[in-house]
Structure formats: C-alpha cells, structure tokens
Amino acid sequence: MQECRLAARDLACRRGERILFAGVSFALEPGEALQLVGPNGIGKSSLIRIVAGLMQAFGGAVERTGACGLVDERPALDPLLPLGEALAFWRRIDGPTDNELARLGLSDLADVPVRYLSTGQKKRAALARLLGQDAPVWLLDEPLNGLDRSAAALARELVAEHCAAGGICVIASHQEFALPALRRIDMAEHAA
Numbered sequence: 001m002q003e004c005r006l007a008a009r010d011l012a013c014r015r016g017e018r019i020l021f022a023g024v025s026f027a028l029e030p031g032e033a034l035q036l037v038g039p040n041g042i043g044k045s046s047l048i049r050i051v052a053g054l055m056q057a058f059g060g061a062v063e064r065t066g067a068c069g070l071v072d073e074r075p076a077l078d079p080l081l082p083l084g085e086a087l088a089f090w091r092r093i094d095g096p097t098d099n100e101l102a103r104l105g106l107s108d109l110a111d112v113p114v115r116y117l118s119t120g121q122k123k124r125a126a127l128a129r130l131l132g133q134d135a136p137v138w139l140l141d142e143p144l145n146g147l148d149r150s151a152a153a154l155a156r157e158l159v160a161e162h163c164a165a166g167g168i169c170v171i172a173s174h175q176e177f178a179l180p181a182l183r184r185i186d187m188a189e190h191a192a
C-alpha cells in the first residue's frame with residue numbers, strides 16, 4: 001500500500017449563499033477510518049467533494065498524501081460501454097488488477113452496457129473500479145446505497161480489508177460500520 005495521510009483543518013463550506021458547516025478538523029493515519037454522520041442536507045457529500053479536490057472549501061485546508069479513489073452516486077464508467085470494457089478502460093490507466101469483477105459478483109454482467117445496470121449493480125461496478133484503482137485513500141459517499149444485504153456486507157468487508165492493509169477511508173453514510181479504528185464526526189455539531 002502506498003504511503004497515505006489525510007488531514008483537514010478547520011474546514012468550512014459554502015453552497016450558494018449559505019454556510020453549511022464550519023470548524024471541521026480531523027487527521028487520519030494509515031489504517032484509520034472516519035464516518036461522517038448527520039441528517040440529509042447537512043453537508044456530508046460536500047465535505048467528501050472538498051476532500052476529493054472537486055470543490056473548493058470556503059475556509060480551512062486539506063492535506064493529503066497518497067492517491068484517492070472516490071465512490072459516489074456517479075460511477076466513473078462509460079454508460080455506453082459494456083461493463084467489462086468500461087472497467088478495462090481504467091485498467092489501461094491504473095494497471096492490471098486481480099479479478100475485481102468476480103469479487104463484486106459481476107462476472108456475468110461483463111457484456112451488459114453500464115447504462116442497463118440496476119442501481120445496486122452500478123454501485124457494485126463503482127466498487128470494482130475502486131478496487132482496480134488501488135488508491136490508498138478511499139472517499140465513499142453513501143457506499144451502501146442500493147446494495148442488497150450480501151453486497152452491503154461485502155462492501156463493509158472491503159472497507160475493513162482496505163484499512164487493515166494500511167489504507168484510509170472516509171465514509172459518508174447513514175448505515176453502521178464496525179471498524180477497529182473508526183472515528184465519527186457528527187456534521188450537525190458543525191452546522192453554521
């Protein structure tokens with residue numbers, strides 16, 4: 001696993017004219033995970049996007065060592081391509097990987113265009129892409145949404161394995177995660 005660290009100092013976020021949150025700080029070392037909790041609209045996804053570098057913070061700073069992989073509701077897979085080819089596109093960039101299709105129970109869907117996949121199958125495909133990416137910092141926005149019980153159990157297992165291997169994970173989720181080194185931030189405590 002590539003070296004990794006992730007820290008946020010006094011982060012604040014503004015969307016439109018509204019300050020969503022302020023004063024969010026954390027520091028994660030290899031093997032540690034952070035769960036963001038709080039009601040709908042409090043700013044969990046916004047915080048994930050700031051940490052991913054997709055949105056500018058209104059205040060504060062993020063320091064990250066190591067590549068990050070993001071899973072949110074928009075899988076980075078070409079909707080027009082069969083799933084196998086859509087993942088192969090990334091494999092050409094990320095390098096060869098173990099058979100992540102099989103791990104996610106997607107082997108039979110390699111020929112199905114991404115746009116025809118169900119919600120849960122798309123989420124599994126996004127997790128397959130994440131595995132292939134081999135990034136030490138995982139940013140997971142509602143990773144269990146749409147997954148059936150066994151796929152949700154697998155996703156939790158993947159997160160636990162990733163942390164056990166020295167990775168870092170930030171998870172925005174309303175579901176419980178049981179991890180040895182899990183911290184929680186209740187975003188409601190930082191609402192501005």
Ligand SMILES: Nc1ncnc2c1ncn2[C@@H]1O[C@H](COP(=O)(O)OP(=O)(O)OP(=O)(O)O)[C@@H](O)[C@H]1O
Pocket residue numbers: 015016017020038039040041042043044045046047172
């Ligand atoms: N482009 C935008 N301009 C203004 N406000 C926005 C924009 N995008 C999102 N918002 C608002 O920012 C707030 C926070 O949204 P965000 O998706 O970060 O919340 P969340 O905590 O992840 O919610 P959920 O639990 O429903 O996923 C919401 O009130 C949303 O309407």
